[in-house]
Amino acid sequence: MSGSGSGADDGATAPGPQPRRRGRPRRSPQDAGPGTRERILQAARDEFAERGYDKASMRGIAKAAGVDAALVHHYFGTKDDVFAAAIEVSFEPVLAVSAVIGRGGTEGIGERLARYFIGVWENPATRAPLLAVVRSALTNETAAKVLRTFVLRRLLERVAAELDVPDPTFRAELAASHMVGIAILRYVIKAEPLASADPERIIELVAPTLQRYLTQP
Amino acid sequence: MSGSGSGADDGATAPGPQPRRRGRPRRSPQDAGPGTRERILQAARDEFAERGYDKASMRGIAKAAGVDAALVHHYFGTKDDVFAAAIEVSFEPVLAVSAVIGRGGTEGIGERLARYFIGVWENPATRAPLLAVVRSALTNETAAKVLRTFVLRRLLERVAAELDVPDPTFRAELAASHMVGIAILRYVIKAEPLASADPERIIELVAPTLQRYLTQP
16 A cells, blocks of 8 residues: 555566666566466456455555556556456456356246356355455445446346346346345355355245246246 | 544543643533434434445544544444444334334235335435445444344344244345345445336335245245
8 A cells, every 4th residue: 555565676577678767667568478467457356355446556456466556557547447357357257147047048047047146156266356346336436337337237238138028127137136135145244144054045045036037027 | 544533531521520631622521411422323324324434433423413532432432332323223214124024914024024125225314324334334344243243133033033934034134135235236336227216116026025035934
């Protein structure tokens, strides 16, 4: 946060000779090396997950990625842009939901969806970035807007496209709202008995709800 | 946040005559007058609602209530204690749920519950403090613990006591999770089409879900 970490010389890793600047030396985009973009995104996800949108800083992200803050700006632009890019990757497993739905038609769609979402949340690797987004979106209007426009709209439209019910987007959103609420009580608030419940028991009870929202006329 | 407000002297609240200190003159509890406690609680709810747990300060609450920070400490103790007291009042309408459930038995319980919760959230006076708690609990472990122990446990136990199903607390919590998820997508993230949906349409679709969780063996 505090400006530590920008000190030294990311330039040390540069291949060729570079003119030394006054103040902080910086990597130019050309010498950032392969994988830098991914490393920054990973650092951004971690930073947003741990600190939430408001407290996360470009400098903290840059430090964790081992690059200069200017490079983060170069790749992504503003903090909002970094956030949008970071959560877009985070939501890839969630957005893959249309494949889950498409497979097998609407029979058993409720259980497949419940199992898929619980699986995404049970996996620590996919849970952390989701938590980051949810936490940020609940306390910051910019983050909420990113979630609303980048993620939810696409997610809901993909699910809705597979449905044969009136108001399919509304139906998909009701199903999503239930999964969001479960995630919040189980993984964020850690309210018992839901927090310790066997995932299979949750799926068993929730599947018929999702099935009804997504298929019942 | 910055350590302001911790400076001096909760000792100012000691009984008996007090030496005047340097700096701001302060009201002693004796001259706080009737309604002070309520005014502080109201200010606390507003402060937590607007700023979230982390950013809310005892000093900000005191200022909004027109009292000294030491008086807030005197009445409530720490910031955690103020938070707990503030949200306890906020949740009174929610905790009144057992009356809603008790009335009329389990027939139609799903619709009564859905209507009751949507009503609490549609009313700006009750929505604001609920939003405050949800926002705070999602970003702060202390606030999450307060919500978990003071509110959810009591709420769920009251609802569970009225039910005749296996694992009634788990069932009540699944119902609660759906209402929490709807509240978050509709009122916090403001995701469409749920954000603009007619409350009656939400109740109509959600009631059977709650009914099933709370009554189906």
